[in-house]
Amino acid sequence: xxxxxxxxPSFLPRVPEFITLHQITKTFPPNVVALDGVSVSFEAGExxxxxxxxGAGKSTLMKVLYGLYRPDRxxxxxxxxxxxxxxxxxxxxxxxxxxxxxxxxxxxYTVWQNxxxxxxxxxxxxxxxxxxxxxxxxxxxxxxxxxxDPDAPVGELSVAARQKVEIxxxxxxxxxxxxxxxxxxxxxxxxxxxLFAELRRLRAAGKTxxxxxxxxxxxxxxxxxxxxxxxxxxVDTVPAASTSKSxxxxxxxxxxxxxxxxxxxQPKGEIILRVEGVYYRDKQGVSRLRDVSLTVRAGEIxxxxxxxxxxxxxxxxxxxxxEHAEAGSIFINGxxxxxxxxxERRRHIAFVAQDRSKLAASVSASVAENAxxxxxxxxEMFARRRWRLDMRQAGAFTEQMRKQFxxxxxxxxxxxRALSGGNQQKVILGxxxxxxxxxxxxxxxxxxxxxxxTEYVREQIAQQRDAGRAxxxxxxxxxxxxxxxDRIAVMYxxxxxxDVPTAQTDLEQVGAWMLQGRNQRTAQSx
Amino acid sequence: xxxxxxxxxxxxAGATPxxxxxxxxxxxxxxxxxxxxxxxxxxxxxxxAALGSFFSGSWVIGVLCAIAGALSLSVLFxxxxxxLKTDEFVTGIALNLFAAGATTYLLxxxxxxxxxxxxxxxxxxxxxxxxxxxxxxxxxxxxxxxNVMVYGAALAVLVCAWLIFRTPFGLRLRAAGYNxxxxESSGVRPARVRIAALLICGVLCGLGxxxxxxxxxxxxxxxxxxxxxxxxxxxxxLVNGNPWGVALITxxxxxxxxxxxxxxxxxxxxxxxxxxxxxxxLIALFVYARRKSRARSGSSxxx
Numbered sequence: 003x004x005x006x007x008x009x010x011p012s013f014l015p016r017v018p019e020f021i022t023l024h025q026i027t028k029t030f031p032p033n034v035v036a037l038d039g040v041s042v043s044f045e046a047g048e049x050x051x052x053x054x055x056x057g058a059g060k061s062t063l064m065k066v067l068y069g070l071y072r073p074d075r076x077x078x079x080x081x082x083x084x085x086x087x088x089x090x091x092x093x094x095x096x097x098x099x100x101x102x103x104x105x106x107x108x109x110x111y112t113v114w115q116n117x118x119x120x121x122x123x124x125x126x127x128x129x130x131x132x133x134x135x136x137x138x139x140x141x142x143x144x145x146x147x148x149x150x151d152p153d154a155p156v157g158e159l160s161v162a163a164r165q166k167v168e169i170x171x172x173x174x175x176x177x178x179x180x181x182x183x184x185x186x187x188x189x190x191x192x193x194x195x196x197l198f199a200e201l202r203r204l205r206a207a208g209k210t211x212x213x214x215x216x217x218x219x220x221x222x223x224x225x226x227x228x229x230x231x232x233x234x235x236x237v238d239t240v241p242a243a244s245t246s247k248s249x250x251x252x253x254x255x256x257x258x259x260x261x262x263x264x265x266x267x268q269p270k271g272e273i274i275l276r277v278e279g280v281y282y283r284d285k286q287g288v289s290r291l292r293d294v295s296l297t298v299r300a301g302e303i304x305x306x307x308x309x310x311x312x313x314x315x316x317x318x319x320x321x322x323x324x325e326h327a328e329a330g331s332i333f334i335n336g337x338x339x340x341x342x343x344x345x346e347r348r349r350h351i352a353f354v355a356q357d358r359s360k361l362a363a364s365v366s367a368s369v370a371e372n373a374x375x376x377x378x379x380x381x382e383m384f385a386r387r388r389w390r391l392d393m394r395q396a397g398a399f400t401e402q403m404r405k406q407f408x409x410x411x412x413x414x415x416x417x418x419r420a421l422s423g424g425n426q427q428k429v430i431l432g433x434x435x436x437x438x439x440x441x442x443x444x445x446x447x448x449x450x451x452x453x454x455x456t457e458y459v460r461e462q463i464a465q466q467r468d469a470g471r472a473x474x475x476x477x478x479x480x481x482x483x484x485x486x487x488d489r490i491a492v493m494y495x496x497x498x499x500x501d502v503p504t505a506q507t508d509l510e511q512v513g514a515w516m517l518q519g520r521n522q523r524t525a526q527s528x
Numbered sequence: 529x530x531x532x533x534x535x536x537x538x539x540x541a542g543a544t545p546x547x548x549x550x551x552x553x554x555x556x557x558x559x560x561x562x563x564x565x566x567x568x569x570x571x572x573x574x575x576x577a578a579l580g581s582f583f584s585g586s587w588v589i590g591v592l593c594a595i596a597g598a599l600s601l602s603v604l605f606x607x608x609x610x611x612l613k614t615d616e617f618v619t620g621i622a623l624n625l626f627a628a629g630a631t632t633y634l635l636x637x638x639x640x641x642x643x644x645x646x647x648x649x650x651x652x653x654x655x656x657x658x659x660x661x662x663x664x665x666x667x668x669x670x671x672x673x674x675n676v677m678v679y680g681a682a683l684a685v686l687v688c689a690w691l692i693f694r695t696p697f698g699l700r701l702r703a704a705g706y707n708x709x710x711x712e713s714s715g716v717r718p719a720r721v722r723i724a725a726l727l728i729c730g731v732l733c734g735l736g737x738x739x740x741x742x743x744x745x746x747x748x749x750x751x752x753x754x755x756x757x758x759x760x761x762x763x764x765x766l767v768n769g770n771p772w773g774v775a776l777i778t779x780x781x782x783x784x785x786x787x788x789x790x791x792x793x794x795x796x797x798x799x800x801x802x803x804x805x806x807x808x809x810l811i812a813l814f815v816y817a818r819r820k821s822r823a824r825s826g827s828s829x830x831x
Binding site: 091 | 690694695696698699700702703706707709710711712713714715716
């Protein structure tokens, strides 16, 4: 601590310890220690990353700083004055603003309306001073080189642009510290450099940026200093220039991690999934899938890449039977499932849905109830007695799953929502793998999981491939696709614009296809 | 010609209480409160207006009492739905039933009458002669000489549209309905905005209620709001709260009301003519739903 980062523009006054968190402890009832005596200082004009696994306490730390949580012990020093924020308003008034993980904007309002909401300039008669409001927003846009139209309705903006609006909202309120919680989680690979350029411009203007991230590459690229948390304790604060990805990973999990999944060349099996010329329109009549054809062979992992909203969601729905294709056909293992019921399809498909709390599980049901879903109709063990659910057997089944998939849980009748995200995903994955279906459909299986759980899930996927299953993996994490898949198909506006062996392409090329389709890929890469 | 003028006058009189209640409903609609208590607020307003005017001999006091009466229901709504976070729908139903029961009970206790209370001591709201407009040949008979509250309602449309679309309050009001979390993160408490919307709704419903018992007629009758608060709710939902749309819809309702009165003169049974406004509401809903579904299929062709 206290070493001087060299990037600071010389004309800026040096305010070494700008914000200091001193011995912060936060316990959630009954006895979950989220933060245990954490002390960190943030310097003016630095980009400071806070990294750690899920549950390491990084979000809690930021929320304590922002005034959303009250620490049990410890103090926050702003300059050398002890402060305590009671609300987001207090924090903003003191110059600390937060860009939340879920973007909180009003789609019906324009950019400038969203930015000024709550701090509107008024005319002499008390009406909204539209000219002054627009002018102030435009001035911030110009000052920080944000490429955005103040009159655009937010509902029509991309996620990246909405994130800019959130940042603008804080800049309009003249904060000097910006906290960003997983800012890149919602961005496509080509949008990340743009955000980083903007954050660097903010730093050049003297703002302090604190950001939370899972992605160690990004952390290393962007930040000046990095604080690593593990299980509520600070491991260390290190200058980004003098550390490495593997060192950070070791500090985060306390052991070495393997970052490259082993991809053994496999002899090609027979075709398991065959999708032919599928078209689909949504209820509004908008064409969502256009002539989608795809095959997945036994012992093969095929990845689907694409910016969210380009048909991946609809493809999954059409495959599992939540929606019906307008034209085209779907075969699994030679069975024509184009018009089959969901139950019939589930005899052939194991499916890990993207949304854990909505589609993949019922968070208010017990762990055991979640564990036996689908099995209760299709698994011999339960299907024999059709009208009676044998909860004792369900408990035994859950216990078996707990052992096999190392789920950290107390009792089978524990509510599902009490499990951590990683353990929830293990239950869901375990349930689907125990179905032993020839085809595995995985929709964002590692989204929101910490490094350890992510690695576990990826290992399981690789094992399934080695066991000869056909796997279709939809992921927004390109690195995941590159480390696991044998082939990558890129979806763009409802069509598959590229379908290539993973070994014959690279991240930049796939990124370009995702953003522009295949034909215009030479046009530009902003 | 006489018939047309009579019809137009009937339309304005029929539209006024619904319009005022619906403008109130527009505020709560934008604020994201599911407020169905306009019916009860109108009734409480009508009762308190008659009461105030009877005892004071002044229609102004009557109107102030009406506002106080409707506001008391607003305050109850705020206490339950906003402070204690009870269900808005259940709260609204309870308040409507409470208003119906309380006014009937007080009518019998205070005046010892059943059904309706009328007395020469109830001073009605005056009509307003507008000097220049009155000179215009036929239009003058409609535009001038209306009840004070008719002009009040017209003015209320302007004021509400201004408040909702031109002021910082309006920006926050609509934000509370669109995405309360966003408003909260902008440093404004959505509950406060909702409380303001409910209070404004109470004032407007009080004015509408006062027109019922001191303008439309000069008496208070049990259940005299007769579903106008519900029609106001339908109007608000139909046009997504837009005050200009609300004005248009309630004029259509008023026209149906006027036609009903006209038909009564032609020996159509009153039970049928009384249905006219409600039929108009159903027809408006039908037309609106058709237009919306057409707009939807139209947009898909573009896509």
